Structures are given as C-alpha cells and as structure tokens.
Amino acid sequence: MDLSQSTLVELRDAVRGKQVKAVEIADHFLQRIARIDREFNSFLAINPTVMDEAAKVDAAVASGLDPGPLAGVPIAVKDLLCTKGLATTAASNMLKGFVPPYSATVVERLRAAGAVLLGKTNLDEFAMGSSNETSAFGPCRNPWNRDHVPGGSSGGSAACLAARLAPASIGTDTGGSIRQPASFCGVVGIKPTYGRVSRYGVIAFASSLDQAGPMTQNARDGAVLLEAISGRDDLDATTSDEPVPPWFRKIDSDMSGVRIGILKEAGIGDVDESTAVVFSRAAEAFRKLGARIVNVSVPTLRYAVATYYLIAASEASSNLARYDGVRYGHRAARPTADLDDFYAANRSEGFGLEVKRRIMLGTYALSSGYHDAYYIKASQVRRRMRDEYASAFAACDVILSPVTASPAFKIGARISDPLEMYRNDMFTTSSNLAGLPGISVPGGFAENGLPIGVQLTAKHFDEQSLFNAAAALESALALPKKAPHGV
Ligand code: GLN
Numbered sequence: 193m194d195l196s197q198s199t200l201v202e203l204r205d206a207v208r209g210k211q212v213k214a215v216e217i218a219d220h221f222l223q224r225i226a227r228i229d230r231e232f233n234s235f236l237a238i239n240p241t242v243m244d245e246a247a248k249v250d251a252a253v254a255s256g257l258d259p260g261p262l263a264g265v266p267i268a269v270k271d272l273l274c275t276k277g278l279a280t281t282a283a284s285n286m287l288k289g290f291v292p293p294y295s296a297t298v299v300e301r302l303r304a305a306g307a308v309l310l311g312k313t314n315l316d317e318f319a320m321g322s323s324n325e326t327s328a329f330g331p332c333r334n335p336w337n338r339d340h341v342p343g344g345s346s347g348g349s350a351a352c353l354a355a356r357l358a359p360a361s362i363g364t365d366t367g368g369s370i371r372q373p374a375s376f377c378g379v380v381g382i383k384p385t386y387g388r389v390s391r392y393g394v395i396a397f398a399s400s401l402d403q404a405g406p407m408t409q410n411a412r413d414g415a416v417l418l419e420a421i422s423g424r425d426d427l428d429a430t431t432s433d434e435p436v437p438p439w440f441r442k443i444d445s446d447m448s449g450v451r452i453g454i455l456k457e458a459g460i461g462d463v464d465e466s467t468a469v470v471f472s473r474a475a476e477a478f479r480k481l482g483a484r485i486v487n488v489s490v491p492t493l494r495y496a497v498a499t500y501y502l503i504a505a506s507e508a509s510s511n512l513a514r515y516d517g518v519r520y521g522h523r524a525a526r527p528t529a530d531l532d533d534f535y536a537a538n539r540s541e542g543f544g545l546e547v548k549r550r551i552m553l554g555t556y557a558l559s560s561g562y563h564d565a566y567y568i569k570a571s572q573v574r575r576r577m578r579d580e581y582a583s584a585f586a587a588c589d590v591i592l593s594p595v596t597a598s599p600a601f602k603i604g605a606r607i608s609d610p611l612e613m614y615r616n617d618m619f620t621t622s623s624n625l626a627g628l629p630g631i632s633v634p635g636g637f638a639e640n641g642l643p644i645g646v647q648l649t650a651k652h653f654d655e656q657s658l659f660n661a662a663a664a665l666e667s668a669l670a671l672p673k674k675a676p677h678g679v
Contacts, residue, residue: 195220196356197673200265200413201440203359204306207264210253214246214264217359218308221266225311225357232333234342234352236271237279238311245308252306260306262420267302268358270349271312272319273404274393275299278309282395283327284317286521286542296393297428298362298404298421305420310358313348317544318512319369319397321345322616325607326546333603334377335676336642340600343373349407350377354676360408360417364394366401367500368595368620371632374407375595375645378634378676380662381407382414385653386627387432389418390425398507399430401500401624411633411662415439418655434653442656445664448482452661453588456489458619464598466638471594474635474646477668478592478661488584488591492577493622497614499577500621502557502570508547509554515542549610578626581649590661591649593619595632599642623649631658633665 193206195217206212222242229235239245249264274280274292276299281287299309316326324332324347332347334340335355342351346363350373353361363370365383374381382405389404396402406417422436454475463471479485492499515521517538524537543551557566584591596616606613623630628649635646646665650657 196224198359199409200262200360201416203265204261204263207249207253208259214249214308215243217264218242218246218266218310221310221358228355229357231338232335232351232355233330234314234332234348234355234357235268235311236281236283236314236329236348239275239278239309242266242308242310245303249306249308260304261416262302262305262307265307265359266310267307268310268313268349268352268361269299270315270346270361270363272315272364272395273299273362274395275309275312278312280312280395281329282318283315283329284543284547285328286515288328288522292393294393297390297425299393301421302362307420313346313352313361315348316345317547318395318508319345319364319366320508320546320550322368322372322613323601323606324348325603326544328544331603334600334642336378336600337640339602340642341376341603343376343600345369346373346407350374350379350381353377353379353407353409360406360413362404362421363407364402364404365624366397367504367624368617370405370407371595371620371630371645371647372616374632376600376643378643379407379409380411380414380634381405381632382418382655382658383623383630384418384422384655385629387430388422388629388653388655390428390431392425392427396511398504399511400507401504410666411631411659412440412443414631415443415659432653437656439656439659443659443663445660445667447478447661447664450483450590450661451486451588452478452483453486453488453584453591455493455591455593456487457491457493458593462597463594467594467596467598467644470636470644471646474665474669475592477665481664481668486588488587490577490580490584490622492573492580495573496577496622496625497618499570499573500617500625501553501614502566503574503625505550505554506557506567507554508550509558512547512551515539517542574625577622581626581628585651589650590657593647593649595619595645595647599638599644619647627652629653629655629658631662633662634671635669636671
C-alpha cells in the first residue's frame with residue numbers, strides 16, 4: 193500500500209481491516225516530514241506522543257474494539273487550535289512557548305474518533321493573512337512551486353497535504369483561510385456552516401466568523417472528517433443543535449435536476465484568464481452531468497471585502513486585547529516606566545505588523561464617533577448579504593464560483609500592499625459573513641502548472657449538497673493525480 197498517496201478512507205479501512213498498523217502509518221509520515229519539510233516549513237511542531245497514540249489504536253484493533261471512523265489516521269492540525277501539553281503559538285511571538293492546559297474540542301473529537309495527532313501546522317499570525325507570510329516562524333512554501341505562497345491563513349495545513357506529509361488536516365476559516373489555501377495547493381477544503389463545529393480551544397480571531405474545518409485529498413475524506421468534528425458542544429454556546437447527518441454514507445453524485453447557481457457578480461475584480469477557464473469548465477461539467485445552470489445574484493458581494501475587513505478587524509481588536517503580558521502572552525524584558533509603557537512594550541514586541549494593523553483598524557472602527565459609520569454600517573451590509581443569499585438559494589441548490597481571482601502568487605509579491613492582499617478574499621469572505629458552508633475543490637491548472645480550485649456554496653446546514661456536487665465534479669473532471677513539482 194502506498195501510504196503517501198492513500199486517502200483518509202483507504203488508510204482507516206486498512207487499519208480497521210488489519211492490513212496496516214497505525215504505527216506504520218505514523219512512522220511513514222514522520223519520516224517524510226523529517227526528510228522533506230525543511231523545504232516547505234509546513235509544520236511548526238511534531239507531536240512527540242504520536243507513536244504512542246498510534247500504538248493505542250493498534251491495541252484497540254488487536255483486541256477487537258471499534259477504533260472509530262478515523263482509525264489510525266494521522267492528522268495535522270493548524271497551530272491555532274489548543275493542544276494539551278503541546279506548544280500552541282498561533283504563529284505569533286506573542287504566544288511563543290505557550291503550552292495549553294487543555295485541548296480544543298475539535299482535537300478531542302479527532303482523538304475520540306481514533307485519529308492520531310501528527311503535529312501543528314504553520315499559518316499566518318493569528319490567522320490574519322492570505323499567504324502564510326505573516327507567520328512569525330517564517331513563510332510556508334507551496335509544494336507545487338516553492339517560489340509561490342501556499343495561500344493562507346491555513347497555509348501549512350494545505351501545503352502538508354500537497355507534499356503528502358499528512359493524509360488530512362484541520363484548518364480554520366474566518367474569511368477564506370481553508371478554501372483559498374486548498375485552492376492554491378490542489379486539495380479539498382471545507383468551511384462548515386457557522387455553528388457546526390465548536391470553537392472551544394480555537395484561538396479567537398473574529399468570533400462571529402471563525403469556523404474550523406477539514407482539508408483533505410478529496411470530498412469523501414472531507415465528509416468523514418467533518419462528521420467526526422461536528423455537532424453541539426456545551427463548551428461553545430454558538431454551536432448548533434442541528435443533527436450531524438451521515439454525509440459520507442449519503443453522498444449521491446447524481447446531478448440530474450440539481451440547480452447550480454452562477455453568480456452574476458462572479459466576474460467582479462478581473463478574474464484572470466486561467467481561473468475563468470477553470471471556472472467555465474466546471475460549470476460545463478455540471479451541465480453535462482445533468483445539472484441545471486441558473487443565474488443568481490448577490491449584489492452586495494461587491495462590498496464583501498470592505499465589510500469583512502471592518503467586522504473581522506473590529507472583533508480581532510477586542511479578542512486580542514487579552515494579550516497584555518499579564519494574563520497571556522509575551523512579556524518584554526526591558527524595564528518599563530509605567531503600566532501603559534508596560535502594555536505597549538509587551539504588545540509591540542509580541543505582535544507582528546499585520547496583527548497590529550488589524551488591531552488599529554478595528555479599534556478605530558469601534559471607537560465612539562466612528563462606530564455607527566463603520567461597524568454598524570458593515571453589520572447592516574452583512575444582514576442584507578445574508579438575505580440576498582437566502583433569495584439566491586430559493587432559485588438554486590448550490591452556487592458555483594471561483595475561489596480567488598488568480599492562482600497562487602509569488603512569495604513577496606503582495607505582502608507590502610495590504611489592499612492587494614485583501615482583494616484576494618473577494619469570493620470567500622461573503623460565506624463567512626452570511627454563515628454559509630462552502631467547499632473548495634480542485635478544478636484544474638494554470639498554464640504555469642499551479643492548481644486552481646472552484647468554490648461551491650450551499651444553504652445553512654446543507655453540507656450534503658456540497659459533498660454531493662464536489663464528488664460529482666471530482667469524477668467528471670478526473671484530474672491527473674500528478675505529484676507536485678519537486679516532491
Ligand atoms: N485572508 C483573510 C484575512 O486575512 C481570511 C483569514 C482567515 O480566514 N483566517 O483575514
């Protein structure tokens with residue numbers, strides 16, 4: 193069995209069927225990481241107890257117990273999720289050396305489902321970014337071409353899949369951070385409906401937008417992984433009581449009669465040639481599969497980036513106030529004159545440039561005098577966007593759109609121009625604002641060989657339609673499983 197190329201479902205079936213041991217799988221990926229990851233920097237930490245965890249799964253299998261739906265699958269987790277006893281940094285100097293006394297609910301649920309924790313992956317600092325370049329521990333590189341970014345903020349979780357350093361991973365998505373890196377690295381990424389997945393133990397960026405979700409080699413793996421981490425959690429009051437359906441078992445890739453919505457606004461902001469080609473081929477593939485293509489419109493989409501960056505920065509400025517060097521975070525070594533100076537020293541040393549920019553923008557947008565003009569206005573646009581999506585979903589079952597306007601850009605190309613970087617999030621931020629589930633599925637390649645994904649968005653809690661359409665698209669496109677450049 194080629195462990196690097198195997199899917200999550202193949203691995204767990206092999207472990208359950210005693211064809212391979214969980215310890216062999218864990219060892220295989222540990223060795224690959226040790227050999228290759230210095231070129232990509234996708235991991236920030238390896239779990240020192242991964243082999244013990246794997247041995248426990250093997251012991252369960254040997255004694256006839258049910259090892260669970262993720263039996264023996266090593267999973268890489270974005271370093272924004274707390275892991276008990278294992279350093280959690282949010283890729284920030286602010287949290288360097290922080291070892292959480294508890295694990296995120298997502299991590300607990302992975303283990304309960306029989307998975308083993310492989311390690312913690314690189315990200316943009318506090319998940320703020322679209323390129324993984326704002327990490328305090330160095331950028332992560334795209335395995336398809338090391339001069340290019342893997343996307344962000346969950347860059348490490350996407351890159352480690354493309355480089356086959358893990359069979360599956362967990363990312364978080366506040367404005368596109370699962371779907372965009374999935375698109376840039378040629379893997380599948382799912383941002384669940386807001387409230388599907390517990391945020392307990394996920395270091396907060398913008399609480400009304402944040403959701404953790406799976407990143408996998410294909411849609412079916414994504415369904416299995418999402419089932420394991422979803423559902424009500426008493427530790428997060430914003431989780432939903434909505435039952436978690438057996439998505440994987442119910443995947444139905446028959447597209448006849450399914451209404452695929454194409455956004456009138458899908459061309460905004462100059463989608464590049466290769467992205468447009470990949471997008472229309474995907475639409476054509478759905479049509480050939482018997483789907484009905486319908487036109488829909490979400491007019492406020494053109495304000496999505498502005499609205500998102502006001503709301504996300506506002507919530508971030510409030511969430512990040514806790515890092516004062518007393519309760520949490522870095523404490524400056526230099527002597528300080530008074531309390532204000534003490535906070536200033538801790539925070540200016542601990543946070544990077546992009547995080548500071550967001551804190552300043554958010555504090556400004558929430559300050560009295562500007563609150564109504566910015567934060568309230570943005571909240572009103574958000575409400576309208578949600579209503580527009582609801583009308584669009586009266587006419588269609590799933591919306592097909594690009595994930596980003598262009599494929600992975602070069603490292604360094606946008607980092608000094610924040611607005612250019614933010615524009616990248618044009619097609620992804622609206623689903624977070626509206627709380628909708630979305631998936632990024634590989635759709636094809638640009639002329640330079642870099643992968644390009646397409647995005648599917650569905651109604652609240654209708655992840656099933658996403659998995660169905662994504663699985664159908666995967667078989668229709670049958671993209672070559674070629675190994676990324678240099679791996
Ligand atoms: N790129 C967006 C931002 O910088 C989204 C980040 C995310 O989803 N965590 O805020």
